Amino acid sequence: MRRAVVLGGSIAGLYAARVLSDHADEVVVIEADDLGEDGTGRGAPQRLQLHALLAMGHAHLEGWFPGITAELVAGGARPGVGHEVQFYVDGTLKAPVPDLRMLGATRPFLETRVRRRVAALPGVRIVRGRARDLLFGSGRVRGVRYTAADDAPDQAGRGEELDADLVVDAMGRSSRLGTWLLRGGWDQAPLHRMRIDLGYATALFRRGDELPRTVVAHASPGPASGYQPTLSEPGAMVAVEGDRWMVVLAGYTGHRPGRDPADFLARMRRCVPPLHEVADRCALLGEVRTFHFPESRRRDFTRLRRFPGGLVAVGDSVASVNPIYGQGLTLAALQATCLSSYLRTGARPHAPALDYFRRAAVVVDAAWQLSATADLAQPHVTGPYPRGYRLARWAVDKITAASVLDVEVNRAFMDVAHMRRHPKSLTRPAVLARTARVLATAR
Ligand SMILES: Cc1cc2nc3c(=O)[nH]c(=O)nc-3n(C[C@H](O)[C@H](O)[C@H](O)COP(=O)(O)OP(=O)(O)OC[C@H]3O[C@@H](n4cnc5c(N)ncnc54)[C@H](O)[C@@H]3O)c2cc1C
Missing domain, CATH: 3.50.50.60 (FAD/NAD(P)-binding domain)
Incomplete structure (x- = not known):
């Protein structure tokens, strides 16, 4: 053409x-x-705002722009693999997936x-x-x-x-x-459209040697808390270029985070240990920036x-x-x-x-x-419900609970979360059977 x-x-x-x-x-x-x-x-x-690059996104980025990972890392982006990439559900660290890779960088730096x-x-x-x-x-x-x-x-x-x-x-x-x-x-x-009424707040912190083995830490509410932030505040942090941590806090409806730095730090201290530690040990750089995301479309x-x-x-x-x-x-x-x-x-x-x-x-x-x-598990999200939602919700809750305990279940979960596999892959008999075994052993 x-x-x-x-x-x-x-x-x-x-x-x-x-x-x-x-x-x-x-x-x-x-x-x-x-x-x-x-x-x-x-x-x-x-x-x-904090932008995480999922494993599949990273693979495609490198595929379309060969050598760009090395260029980003040379400029200060942090590559993370295995236990450096930490996902928490209801305040508990999930079983690390050894070959899961993520790259820590701000969106403007990458783009x-x-x-x-x-x-x-x-x-x-x-x-x-x-x-x-x-x-x-x-x-x-x-x-x-x-x-x-x-x-x-x-x-x-x-x-x-x-x-x-x-x-x-x-x-x-x-x-x-x-x-x-x-x-x-x-x-x-x-x-x-799906109305979700999500609030985001992002801030940068000076990064030193406080968490040398952490590149990404991500905390979300899950089945144990009924998807409410009762066990720990939802949030995430990523080691980014310029020796900084980028931290985001999230909340829905009346729980949306604001711009006040003192509130932001207090909320980080109610989050999982890495975010708590950054709040205690690292200097806040600049202002807290908020973003309102009313609906998925x-x-x-x-x-x-x-x-x-x-x-x-x-x-x-x-x-x-x-x-x-x-x-x-x-x-x-x-x-x-x-x-x-x-x-x-x-x-x-x-x-x-x-x-x-x-x-x-x-x-x-x-x-x-x-x-x-995931959003429909939030009490304030009222639909529309897709066909088969109840069954999907039940299965995802069980798989999420088992993914905290078992690396193979977590790998199946992370493959979907990182868009390496279609969500349908979670209903494979091997995944469901392993989930049942892991939960039965844990009881
Ligand atoms: C708070 C927040 C956090 C997010 N975090 C993540 C994350 O962690 N990881 C992730 O993968 N994604 C994240 N996303 C999603 C991500 O930001 C978007 O999916 C992404 O920006 C989409 O890129 P885009 O190029 O389609 O649109 P955009 O990035 O919105 O860009 C659209 C571009 O079009 C230009 N434009 C608009 N109108 C015109 C016009 N008439 N003529 C010429 N140019 C025009 C604009 O100037 C702009 O540059 C997040 C989104 C939000 C809101």
């Missing part, structure tokens, strides 16, 4: 641009935000390096501007209208049109794709009967689920891989990309299933 245009140059847009550079002579990424050298920007304020790699690819251009609308013609999207960024005075306010064989929506959760489709006489994808493009050719969507514009499970970056990478395999079938870019959306729906379903099953 001659030209592909990617709308949004954050993580999903960057992965899409990487994929498209294998298929198009020219790839133009249009990004509204000035991300600067530190990569923080304003367009996606969640960038400043800036991915952006540099993408910008260096032949034929790829990253342009600052805001996409305003799609251009339609002959049953397909034939391009995009955008305005150059307002801090480029020579171009301010000028509307530009850019022809494209394929347009990718990577504009995140607030994408206006649905409105543009309606305006062009097409249907928008049905939106599924997904747009189901596979339900559409009419869809224009020349258009796909990736990342949060398709699905944005409870961030507690850390799936977004990995989902973006997996969708890029789906786009790659779709294009490798020889699909014509001008044709409706329904087969791409079907492929991507498999990974989106997996992420949604995992987060929805």
